Structure formats: C-alpha cells, structure tokens
Amino acid sequence: xxxxxxxxxxxxxxxxxRAPRQQAQLLxxxxxxxxxxxxxxxWRGDAGxxxxxxHEEDSGNEELYVVVQGRATFTIGDDERDAPAxxxxxxxxxxxxxxxxAENGTIVLAIGGTRGEPFEVHGWEDFAVxxxxxxxxxxxxxxxxxxxxxxxxPEAWGLVYNTACWESLDGNPDAAFELLRKAMVLxxxxxxxxxxxxxxxxxxxxxxxxxxxxx
Amino acid sequence: xxxxxxxxxxxxxxxxxxxxxxVRRRFGIQAFGVNAYTPGASGQVVEExxEEAYRHEELYVVLRGRVRxxVDDAEHELRAGQVVFLRDPTLRRSAVALTDDAAVLAVGxxxxxxxEVSAWETLFAAAPAIQAEDWDEAIRIHEATLAERPDDAxxxxxxxxxxxxxxxxxxxxxxxxxxxELDPDCATxxxxxxxxxxxxxxxxxxxx
Numbered sequence: 154x155x156x157x158x159x160x161x162x163x164x165x166x167x168x169x170x171r172a173p174r175q176q177a178q179l180l181x182x183x184x185x186x187x188x189x190x191x192x193x194x195x196w197r198g199d200a201g202x203x204x205x206x207x208h209e210e211d212s213g214n215e216e217l218y219v220v221v222q223g224r225a226t227f228t229i230g231d232d233e234r235d236a237p238a239x240x241x242x243x244x245x246x247x248x249x250x251x252x253x254x255a256e257n258g259t260i261v262l263a264i265g266g267t268r269g270e271p272f273e274v275h276g277w278e279d280f281a282v283x284x285x286x287x288x289x290x291x292x293x294x295x296x297x298x299x300x301x302x303x304x305x306x307p308e309a310w311g312l313v314y315n316t317a318c319w320e321s322l323d324g325n326p327d328a329a330f331e332l333l334r335k336a337m338v339l340x341x342x343x344x345x346x347x348x349x350x351x352x353x354x355x356x357x358x359x360x361x362x363x364x365x366x367x368x
Numbered sequence: 369x370x371x372x373x374x375x376x377x378x379x380x381x382x383x384x385x386x387x388x389x390x391v392r393r394r395f396g397i398q399a400f401g402v403n404a405y406t407p408g409a410s411g412q413v414v415e416e417x418x419e420e421a422y423r424h425e426e427l428y429v430v431l432r433g434r435v436r437x438x439v440d441d442a443e444h445e446l447r448a449g450q451v452v453f454l455r456d457p458t459l460r461r462s463a464v465a466l467t468d469d470a471a472v473l474a475v476g477x478x479x480x481x482x483x484e485v486s487a488w489e490t491l492f493a494a495a496p497a498i499q500a501e502d503w504d505e506a507i508r509i510h511e512a513t514l515a516e517r518p519d520d521a522x523x524x525x526x527x528x529x530x531x532x533x534x535x536x537x538x539x540x541x542x543x544x545x546x547x548x549e550l551d552p553d554c555a556t557x558x559x560x561x562x563x564x565x566x567x568x569x570x571x572x573x574x575x576x
Contacts, residue, residue: 158454158456161437161450163449227371240372241372242370260449266477
C-alpha cells in the first residue's frame with residue numbers, strides 16, 4: 154500500500170535477499186521505502202542462521218537492533234545474550250556484535266546513523282541486492298540496479314568502488330581503473346583502506362596503473 | 369545497559385492517554401530519534417500530530433498486537449511486523465490500539481541534517497511532575513537537559529513555562545528572553561501561552 158507521501162508494508166512480506174558478503178538474508182527496508190533520514194534494514198533467519206552479521210561499527214556510528222519477530226542470541230563483545238521478540242539492543246560503536254536466530258522466522262531490525270552528522274546513503278544494501286542478482290546469473294538486472302543506485306546516490310563511493318570490483322573480476326581493467334579513480338574522488342581514504350586487501354582487485358595489482366593510483 | 373525488553377522500558381503515561389516508552393533516552397542514542405509507545409487509558413498509542421515543525425521522516429513499526437493507524441483520513445489496521453513510513457511531514461498521523469498488548473516503535477530524523485534531540489522528549493519526561501504540579505521536579509528535569517543543550521530555544525521556552533508556573537518569576541523571564549533571542553517566534557508563542565499569565569505584566573517580558 155503506498156502513495157508518494159507514505160507507505161505501509163509488512164517486514165515478513167519483503168522478499169529477502171541473500172547478501173553474499175554478509176552471508177545472511179537481508180530485508181532492504183531503507184531501500185524499499187526510500188528513507189533518507191536514517192539507516193534501517195532487517196535481517197531474517199531460521200534457527201541457527203545469522204540475523205546480525207558479525208562486525209564492528211566505526212566510531213560515532215550508532216546502531217539499535219530490535220527483535221521484531223522470533224528470538225535471537227546476540228554476541229556483544231564476549232557476552233552472549235538471549236533476545237526474545239520485543240528486545241532492543243544498543244551497542245557501542247567499536248564493540249564487536251553478531252546475532253543468530255534462535256527460532257525460525259526471526260526478524261531483527263537494525264536502525265543506524267552517525268552521531269552529529271546527517272545520514273548518508275552508502276548504498277551497501279543496493280550493492281547487496283545487485284550482487285545477489287549477479288550471483289544468480291542475472292547480470293543485466295544487477296547492472297541496472299547498480300546504475301539506478303549510483304544515479305540516485307552519486308556521492309556513495311562504495312557503489313562506485315564495488316562496481317569497479319565487478320569490472321576487475323570480469324576482466325575489464327580499463328573500466329575498473331576508471332571507476333576506482335571516480336571512487337577515489339568521492340572518498341580517497343576509504344578506497345585506499347578497502348583496496349589494500351580486497352581480493353576482487355587482485356587482477357589489477359600488476360597493472361602499472363595500480364601504482365599510479367595507489368602508489 | 370545495552371539490552372532491554374520493551375516491557376522493561378520506563379512507562380510514562382501522558383495526559384492524551386498514551387504511554388511513552390523512552391528508548392533514545394534509555395540508551396543515550398544521539399544519531400536518530402527512537403521511542404516506543406503502548407496504549408494508556410484512552411487506548412491511544414500514537415498521538416495525533418504532524419511533523420511540520422521538525423520536518424522529520426518517520427517510520428512506525430508495530431512490535432506487538434494490532435493497531436488502527438490513521439494517516440490524514442485513511443485508516444489502516446496493522447498487525448505486528450507491519451511498518452508505516454511517512455516521508456511527507458505534513459501528514460496527520462495517529463494510532464489506537466486494537467489489542468491491549470499493542471506496542472509501536474517510532475523512528476525519526478530529518479533528511480540532510482544531523483539529528484537534534486527534540487525538546488518534547490524532556491516535556492514528556494516531565495509529564496508526571498507537571499500533572500502533579502510538582503514544578504521543582506519539572507524544572508529539575510528541564511535543567512538537566514539544558515545542561516547538555518544550552519541553546520535549545522524550545523527547551524528554554526518550556527523551562528520558562530515551568531518556572532512561571534512554579535512562581536520563579538526572575539528565572540522564567542531570563543530563560544524566556546534567551547529563548548526569544550535564539551528564536552524570535554517564541555515571543556509570539558509566549559504572548560498567548562497561559563503558563564505565562566502570572567508574569568506577562570512584567571516590564572521585562574519579551575514582546576513579539
């Protein structure tokens with residue numbers, strides 16, 4: 154149910170996307186609704202499956218997790234905590250966190266933003282959706298998803314960077330280097346950090362343009 | 369504390385008949401607004417309002433039970449796990465509980481701006497003291513927040529209201545004048561706010 158001013162949906166009716174890097178079922182809520190003020194996504198899992206991928210957040214990034222349905226077991230630093238539906242979990246940014254579903258059909262909502270800064274769309278969910286399409290062999294749809302996301306969020310360095318990774322893996326070094334240059338203009342520090350160890354970019358490392366860009 | 373069940377949150381029943389379950393304050397979240405609501409005496413679970421003042425996008429998540437959500441004149445019966453996203457801040461929105469166990473989470477923020485904690489949260493926190501006309505406690509709650517956000521005009525205005533009601537004329541005038549300095553619209557609001565009836569005759573009372 155929707156018009157251009159408001160929208161209603163059911164979390165358990167969003168088609169989950171198997172996010173390849175997170176190894177979990179993503180409900181791309183922010184992307185689905187076009188939210189611009191804060192980050193919000195769901196993770197859905199049956200018993201034993203990930204509902205919060207293991208990670209830490211950078212300093213200043215605040216995330217609140219809400220168990221909407223089912224039950225999850227959270228690992229927060231070295232602690233393990235039971236979290237039935239209705240539980241809210243707030244974790245300091247640099248603390249390691251992860252959660253697995255303790256019941257089938259568990260849904261955990263993750264809400265996030267950066268303290269003192271406007272929310273920016275980084276586009277990682279768009280990339281997760283696109284990558285799932287690509288993994289399913291639906292290359293044209295994957296590329297169309299990325300192109301639309303870049304058009305909607307031209308400042309999202311991650312989208313450009315990850316597209317460069319695809320070009321690298323597909324054996325298109327010219328396109329890959331062009332995209333890496335664009336990504337560097339958007340956020341050089343992040344691109345340098347990720348490119349240093351990203352195996353997707355291994356096919357490019359012997360190319361003289363690599364040292365021109367990162368040397 | 370990093371983890372709390374909805375039922376472990378504070379429950380502050382407000383005069384409009386809904387119960388505020390502070391989430392942002394509980395965890396000290398600064399990056400976005402987030403609170404939960406459960407029905408109070410009237411069965412209301414989300415008070416009728418727009419977001420025209422704050423220009424927030426709002427996402428409501430039904431965490432438990434069923435509610436009837438009204439957006440302008442459209443009514444929607446929602447179950448647990450359904451969400452309403454309102455991108456247009458001018459829409460009137462409210463919800464009533466259809467089951468006693470209903471609970472709704474509200475998330476809000478303004479696109480393109482860093483989140484600022486809304487002054488109404490402090491007013492809600494002070495609601496029990498205000499209802500009991502315990503002005504010292506209502507003032508204490510506002511002063512505690514003011515220490516964190518000394519230039520929040522709405523907070524200063526609300527504090528001045530409490531001080532006027534509590535007979536602290538000098539403090540009320542001082543804080544109201546500062547609120548007007550920061551936001552001249554406060555003078556217009558003060559002209560008709562009955563909280564200031566006892567101090568409006570003061571020569572130092574700010575005029576619009």
